[in-house]
Amino acid sequence: MKTPLQTSYTFNPNIPFRKSTYKKDENTAPIFNTLCIQTFGYCNLSCGYCPSNKISLNNKLRKETEMPWEMFEKIVYDLKTIKYTGKVGLYLFSEPLLDTKLVDRVRFLKQECPKAIPNTYTNGSLLTKQKIIDLMEAGMNYMWINAYNEKDDLKVEAILEDLKKTHPQYFGEDVGLQNVKSTDQIIRFKRAFRDGKPTDSTGFWNNRGGILVGEKHPSLEEPKESECTQPFRQMFINIKGDMDFCCADWNSIYRFGNIMDNHILELWNNDDIQRARKALKNKRRDLLFMCDKCDCKGGSFKHMLRYTDTLPEESIEEGAQKLKEKYQESYDKNFEKVDTDVYGDKSFKFVKELRQKRKSCDSGASACSVSIPAPQKKSLAIKREQPSKKLAIKRK
Helix, strand or coil: CCCCCCCCCCCCCCCCHHHCCCCCCCCCCCCCCEEEECCECCCCCCCCCCCCCCCHHHHHHHHCCECCHHHHHHHHHHHHHCCCCCEEECCCCCCHHHCCCHHHHHHHHHHHCCCCEEEEEECCCCCCHHHHHHHHHHCCCEEEEECCCHHHHHHHHHHHHHHHHHCHHHCCCCCCHHHCCCCCCEEEEECCEECCEECCCCCCCCCCCCCEEECCECCCCCCCCCCCCHHHHEEEECCCCEEECCCCCCCCCCCCCECCCCCHHHHHCCHHHHHHHHHHHCCCHHHCCCCCCCCCCCCCCHHHHCCCCCCCCCCHHHHHHHHHHHHHHHHHHHCEEEEHHHHCHHHHHHHHHHHHHHHHHHCCCCCCCCCCCCCCCCCCCEEECCCCCCCCCCCC
C-alpha cells in the first residue's frame, strides 16, 4: 500500500471542528465536516424517487460489490494524519448493510481515528437486533433507519422495542447528526407509520442534480441563482476510490482524482474542485454541468463558504470553461436521466396516499390503513441527453 504522503497541511485539533480552517496563508478550503464513503456498490431496493439501480454506471458498479479493504485502509490512514474529528458516513448510493465488512470497517476506523464519528443510513430491510449490537459495539455513533413501507416499519419497530429492553443506552436523546459527539451512540428511526398513522418517510425530494425528471420533478426553467455549500463541507469517495463532486453526482460526471494516488487533502484541494467552488460561491450554477439542472437549495453551514482562492489569475468563467472542456466527454457518455413518471409511478402514488391518509387520520377519520404497492415490473425508462458541443476556451 502506498505510504501516506508528507504534506505541509496543518490541523489544529483544539479548534471546534465544524468551524476549523487551516491557516490563512494556506491555499486550501476549510476542511470537510463530513466524509461519505461508498463501501458497497448497490442497493437492495429501487424506490421511484431515487436513482439507485436505474442508471447504467450504477449498475456496472454492482460487479464490484465491496470497496477493497486496502482502499478503505488508505482513507482511514489519511484521516489519521490530519487528526480527523468529523463525521464519516459509511453510506453512499447504496444500502450499507449489504457490506459484509461494515462492522470491521467501523471497528478499524474507531481504532485509528477514535475522535471520528462513524454513522450510517439504512432502509432497515436487512436489519436484525444482532446487527445493530455488532455495529454499536464496534463504535458506530449514529444510525439512521428509514422505513419505506409498512412491512419494514413493523419489523424495525419490533427489533427496536426488544433492543430497548437489553441495550437502553442506544436510545438517549436524539441530538441530530450534526451535533453527535464521538462518544455518543444514538439510533434514529424514521417510521413509515406512527401510532397507526402514516408518516412521510420518503426522504428529500430534490431532482438529484437533474437526473430525476417527470411530473414530480419538473425541469428548471433556468438555473438557480444561489450558492451551494456541499462541496465546501462534504467529501464523497465512491467504490472505485474516485472523489465525486457531491451526493447528487450519481453518474460520477466529475472525478477529481483517486484516493489511491493522492493524499485525501490533495483531493480536497485540487484545482478542479476549487474552480467549481469559486463558481458556486458566486451563485454561478449555470456554469457547471449538473449544477445547472439541480434544484437543491444549497445546504446550510454558510460559514464554510469561506476559502482561499488558489487560482486568482482565473476568472469564474475561465475556470468553468476549463472544467467543461475536461469533463465534457464524461458528461456526454455518462449523464442519464430517469423518468419517474414511468418508473416511479406506483411509488409516488404510494407517497401521495400516505400524505392523504395522514391528513385524514389527523382530522379524526377512522380508516387509516394504507396498501403497500406491489413490486414494479415495468422496464426502466432512461433518457440520455444528446451530446452538446464542446465549449472552446478563449485563449489570450
